Structures are given as C-alpha cells and as structure tokens.
Amino acid sequence: MPLANNRQKRLRGAAQIREIARRIRARDLEMICDAGTGHIGGDLSCTDILATLYFHVLRHTPEHPENPHRDRFVMSKGHCAGALYAVLAEAGFIDADELSTFMAPESRLNGHPGRMKTPGVETSTGPLGHGLPVAVGAAMAAKMENAAWRTFALLGDGELQEGSNWEAAMAAAHFNLDNLAVIVDRNGLQQGAPTETTNTLEPLADKWRAFGWETAETDGHDIDQMMGVFDGLPLKAGRPSCIIARTVKGCGVSFMQNKVEWHHKVPNRDERARAALELARAKIS
Amino acid sequence: MNAEVHDCRDAFAAELLRLAEENPDIVAVCNDSVGSSKLGEFQKRWPERLVNIGIAEQNMVGVAAGLANGGKIPFVCAASCFLTGRALEQIKVDIAYSNANVKLCGMSSGMAYGELGPTHHSIEDFAWTRVIPNLTVAAPADRAETTQAVRWAAQYAGPVFLRLSRMGVPDILPPDQGFTPGQAVQLREGAAVTFIANGTLVCRALEAADILRREGLSCRVLNMSTVRPLDREAVEKAASETRGIVTCEEHSIYGGLGGAVAEVVATSRPCKMRIMGVPGRFAPTGSASWLLDYFGLSPAKIAAAGRGLVRSR
Numbered sequence: 001m002p003l004a005n006n007r008q009k010r011l012r013g014a015a016q017i018r019e020i021a022r023r024i025r026a027r028d029l030e031m032i033c034d035a036g037t038g039h040i041g042g043d044l045s046c047t048d049i050l051a052t053l054y055f056h057v058l059r060h061t062p063e064h065p066e067n068p069h070r071d072r073f074v075m076s077k078g079h080c081a082g083a084l085y086a087v088l089a090e091a092g093f094i095d096a097d098e099l100s101t102f103m104a105p106e107s108r109l110n111g112h113p114g115r116m117k118t119p120g121v122e123t124s125t126g127p128l129g130h131g132l133p134v135a136v137g138a139a140m141a142a143k144m145e146n147a148a149w150r151t152f153a154l155l156g157d158g159e160l161q162e163g164s165n166w167e168a169a170m171a172a173a174h175f176n177l178d179n180l181a182v183i184v185d186r187n188g189l190q191q192g193a194p195t196e197t198t199n200t201l202e203p204l205a206d207k208w209r210a211f212g213w214e215t216a217e218t219d220g221h222d223i224d225q226m227m228g229v230f231d232g233l234p235l236k237a238g239r240p241s242c243i244i245a246r247t248v249k250g251c252g253v254s255f256m257q258n259k260v261e262w263h264h265k266v267p268n269r270d271e272r273a274r275a276a277l278e279l280a281r282a283k284i285s
Numbered sequence: 286m287n288a289e290v291h292d293c294r295d296a297f298a299a300e301l302l303r304l305a306e307e308n309p310d311i312v313a314v315c316n317d318s319v320g321s322s323k324l325g326e327f328q329k330r331w332p333e334r335l336v337n338i339g340i341a342e343q344n345m346v347g348v349a350a351g352l353a354n355g356g357k358i359p360f361v362c363a364a365s366c367f368l369t370g371r372a373l374e375q376i377k378v379d380i381a382y383s384n385a386n387v388k389l390c391g392m393s394s395g396m397a398y399g400e401l402g403p404t405h406h407s408i409e410d411f412a413w414t415r416v417i418p419n420l421t422v423a424a425p426a427d428r429a430e431t432t433q434a435v436r437w438a439a440q441y442a443g444p445v446f447l448r449l450s451r452m453g454v455p456d457i458l459p460p461d462q463g464f465t466p467g468q469a470v471q472l473r474e475g476a477a478v479t480f481i482a483n484g485t486l487v488c489r490a491l492e493a494a495d496i497l498r499r500e501g502l503s504c505r506v507l508n509m510s511t512v513r514p515l516d517r518e519a520v521e522k523a524a525s526e527t528r529g530i531v532t533c534e535e536h537s538i539y540g541g542l543g544g545a546v547a548e549v550v551a552t553s554r555p556c557k558m559r560i561m562g563v564p565g566r567f568a569p570t571g572s573a574s575w576l577l578d579y580f581g582l583s584p585a586k587i588a589a590a591g592r593g594l595v596r597s598r
Contacts, residue, residue: 068356115383122354124383127374133344134379137351137359140336144312144357151351164375167344174339 021051043083062092076131077156093120129162139180158190173212178234187249220245290453296428298323322362346375365391365407395535399573412540424484433464467514475503479523482533492584529557
C-alpha cells in the first residue's frame with residue numbers, strides 16, 4: 001500500500017500547517033459568503049485541529065480514499081462541513097475548484113457531509129451524536145483484524161449533550177480501544193448560548209476519565225502543541241484517548257470570536273471584506 | 286391449521302452460523318440480546334466476532350456502521366421495537382444514507398411479545414423503515430424463506446432490515462424457492478380476490494383462501510416479503526386480474542404493507558381494497574395469538590374481509 005510513500009508528502013512542519021489553516025479559513029469564508037449559508041463560527045474553531053490532523057497525523061491516500069489501511073477520520077460535528085471540505089481540498093481528496101460549488105444544486109458538497117457524496121467522508125453526519133458510535137465500530141474492526149490503522153473523531157462540545165456519545169464512550173473503554181482518539185472542539189458555545197448555561201459539561205475531562213478514557217488538554221489553535229499531543233497517542237495503552245482542545249469559536253476574525261450569533265450567521269459584504277482582510281494577515285498561533 | 290410450527294429465529298441463527306463459517310468478515314452485534322436473538326452458538330464458536338454492546342441501541346447501530354466501514358459485515362440482532370424505535374435516526378443516517386453494509390435483524394417483531402404489551406410490540410417498524418431510501422425491508426414468511434433471506438442479505442452489498450418473528454409459523458415455501466427482493470411469490474392462483482400478506486400473516490391468509498375456496502371462491506395469495514422494494518407489477522396484476530386486494534400484516538394498518546400496496550393501487554390501478562392489520566390503537570393485555578385474533582387477523586376474519594370485498598361489487 002502506498003501509505004508509506006505518502007508520508008513524505010503528508011508530514012508538514014507547524015509553520016506549513018499554520019499557512020494551510022490560514023488558507024482553509026480564508027476559503028471557508030468565501031464558500032459560506034457565496035453559498036449564503038454555513039456555520040462559520042464552528043468552522044473557524046476547528047480549522048487548526050483539522051489541518052493538524054490531515055497534515056501531521058492521519059495516514060491516508062487521497063488518490064485512493066477507500067484504501068482499507070487508511071486512518072479513519074469521523075467529522076461528528078457535521079455542520080462544520082465547510083471547514084472539512086476545505087481541508088479535503090487541501091489534502092487532495094477533491095479539487096480546490098469544487099469548493100465553489102459548496103451547497104449549490106447537485107453539488108457533492110452538501111451542507112452536512114454525506115458519505116456517498118464526497119470522497120474522504122467516512123460516514124454521513126449532521127444530526128449530532130452520530131460520529132463517536134461509528135468511530136467506535138471502526139476502531140473495533142481494526143482491533144479484530146489486528147490492523148495498524150487508527151480512528152479519530154472530532155466532536156463539538158455542545159454535541160456532548162447527546163446521550164449516544166456517552167453510550168459510545170462507555171463501550172470504547174470497555175473494549176479497550178486504544179486505537180481510537182476523540183478530539184473535543186471545546187469552544188464553549190453552542191447554537192444559542194454558552195454550553196455551561198445551557199446544560200453544564202464541566203468538569204468535562206473528569207467525565208471522560210470516569211468513563212475510562214485517558215485525557216489530555218491542549219490549545220486547539222496551537223499547532224505545535226497539538227502535534228506533540230497527537231504524537232503521544234495513545235495517551236495510555238489499552239485505553240481510548242480524549243483530547244480536549246480549547247478553542248475559540250470564530251477564531252481568526254476579531255468580530256466573530258466568542259460571539260454566539262456567529263454560529264451560523266452569514267457575513268454581509270462589509271463583514272466579509274473585514275474578515276477576509278484579517279484572515280489574510282492572520283497569525284493564529 | 287394443525288401443521289407443525291417453527292420459530293424462524295432458529296432458521297435465522299442456523300443460517301448465520303453457516304454464513305459465518307463461510308465468510309470471516311461476518312460479525313454479530315447485539316444489545317444484551319444473545320439469548321433472544323439465538324446467538325448462543327455463534328458466541329460459543331466466535332466470541333471475538335460477537336459484539337455485545339449492552340443496552341444501548343443508538344450506539345449499537347452506529348457501531349455496526351463503523352464495523353462495516355472497517356470491512357466487516359455486521360448482522361445487528363435486537364428486538365425490533367428497540368432496534369427501530371430507539372435507533373431510527375442511526376438507521377437513517379449511519380446505515381441507509383451512508384450506504385453502510387449492515388444487516389439489521391429486528392427480532393420478535395409485530396406483537397410477538399404479546400402480554401409484555403405495547404412497549405414491546407413492534408407494529409410501527411414497516412412504516413418507519415420503508416420510507417427510508419436505500420434500505421431493503423423484508424419480512425420472511427417461514428423458516429425456509431428466513432434462511433434464504435439471511436443468505437441473500439449476506440451477499441448483498443448494502444443496508445437491509447429483516448423483520449423476524451418469534452411466533453411459530455408452518456412451512457409454506459419450498460426450501461429452494463430463493464429470495465428476490467421486490468418479487469412477490471404467488472402461493473395460490475385465483476380470480477375472486479387477491480390476498481397480499483407477509484411474515485406471520487401469510488399462513489393465515491392461506492387458510493383464509495382455503496375457507497373461501499370451499500365456498501367456491503378461488504383466491505390469489507401473494508407472499509410479499511419485501512415492502513421495500515415492493516413488487517408493483519404483482520400488485521397491478523392483482524388489481525387488474527382479480528376483483529380486489531386484501532392485505533394482511535402483523536403491523537399497524539397505517540403505513541405498512543397495506544399502505545405500500547394502497548399507494549400503488551391509488552396511483553396506478555384503482556381497485557377495491559381491505560387493509561387487515563392492527564388498528565390504530567395500543568393493544569390490550571394478551572398473548573400474541575390472542576391479540577392477532579382480537580384484532581381480526583384470524584383466518585375466518587380475513588376470509589370474511591375477502592368475501593365482503595367480492596360482494597361489494
């Protein structure tokens with residue numbers, strides 16, 4: 001399998017990944033403004049995580065997306081499809097030109113990722129709380145085969161209010177899935193309000209540990225720091241790993257940062273210009 | 286009917302063992318339902334290929350999708366009421382929309398749990414599942430068809446919902462009948478009316494046809510085991526060639542086999558119809574067979590529906 005050959009192309013330094021993340025943010029802004037819809041706040045909060053995963057962690061072959069030996073990445077927070085498509089384009093799963101079709105009629109780039117629509121999408125998501133159970137199943141399949149490939153799932157923090165996550169968390173520990181890692185995009189905001197005033201998640205790391213997971217916390221915009229954490233996976237042999245990435249919703253655009261209304265607000269012409277300017281100059285971490 | 290009856294779960298379990306022997310990718314997934322899904326022997330032979338996820342149906346179905354993503358062919362075995370009711374969104378999104386190669390096996394469907402009551406009855410599952418695109422929905426009529434349907438599901442690359450019962454049914458179909466989704470099997474020829482049935486009601490429809498034959502009314506009986514895809518052609522032929530259609534199912538009269546047949550009839554070949562099933566209310570306490578009779582699903586009542594339909598012309 002060409003996974004090893006791909007390694008050179010895949011592995012990037014932190015500075016390169018930062019530049020990729022900057023491009024993804026800029027592209028995502030264009031996609032959402034052109035489509036007139038999207039979830040820009042969450043896209044911007046998970047962009048650095050996605051870039052680090054796709055350009056430092058995941059072993060994949062974009063030219064052969066069904067490669068059975070690939071690492072699996074499950075985007076559980078499916079509403080942030082814009083950021084996912086932009087990183088899939090950067091990684092070569094789809095053409096960059098295709099991003100301009102985001103949410104257009106008959107586009108492969110649906111508002112939420114569809115497995116049968118977009119290469120590189122492992123499972124369809126959109127309703128919350130679906131990604132982790134599927135990731136647990138994939139990790140089990142790898143264990144049954146003694147296979148080396150690993151499974152990663154990116155979860156939103158608000159989505160942890162869905163009970164299915166905790167069913168899956170319990171099972172992952174029971175089955176000793178140390179080939180599975182969850183990254184929680186802990187931006188602290190959900191659609192309508194902060195998570196903590198909606199339905200308290202803290203103490204979040206304690207919850208995961210109580211469910212039998214090994215946890216680590218990281219700055220979800222510090223690519224060097226994330227690379228270090230990912231390089232240390234599994235955090236503990238025999239246990240699934242949960243990485244709580246502290247992030248800022250709307251990260252990279254000053255007037256969107258930590259503002260709940262930017263969950264799915266679409267920038268007007270003036271806001272688009274200001275945001276584009278900030279992202280062009282961005283130095284996130 | 287005095288014929289010997291059989292629990293189709295035994296045929297299911299036996300065929301799954303044969304298939305698992307042939308194909309190491311086949312795995313079983315269940316929700317603390319090893320016994321009720323008859324997976325004891327499977328667990329004994331391949332403990333590493335049986336995933337008992339515990340009492341967590343949403344996770345169970347998602348895990349099955351993930352196992353399929355990793356190259357496995359999961360047979361999810363759980364009581365139909367919980368599998369479909371509790372995990373419907375996972376069935377829609379993780380299985381059908383994602384085209385996961387997962388076989389959902391709804392055990393003890395219909396009112397098979399009898400006295401356990403409406404919480405455990407699964408008389409909504411055809412309605413819930415047949416509206417989901419890309420999902421084959423089948424209810425075999427006897428042990429031979431169960432065997433064939435399980436074998437078909439294993440070799441078919443795509444999502445399947447098999448609706449199985451625990452209520453004993455007699456042998457109806459020849460063992461070599463095969464199983465082709467979307468193709469009804471004609472069990473009796475006749476021109477008076479057509480009975481279209483599936484699952485546990487096929488044997489009762491056959492008895493109803495026998496009652497009417499003794500009265501000089503020869504009736505057609507179709508075993509319509511797949512409600513999706515439905516054999517539209519067989520329905521259209523029945524509507525044209527006989528004097529009406531009576532559907533029979535151990536399911537709500539809303540949205541199941543009767544609904545599927547009525548959609549074809551109403552839009553393509555209008556004809557007289559009766560829909561025999563569970564009326565739109567929660568069942569009183571009673572055993573499975575008592576409830577079937579209580580809701581008018583006895584051979585005599587089915588025959589009466591056919592007779593009434595003939596006379597109404």
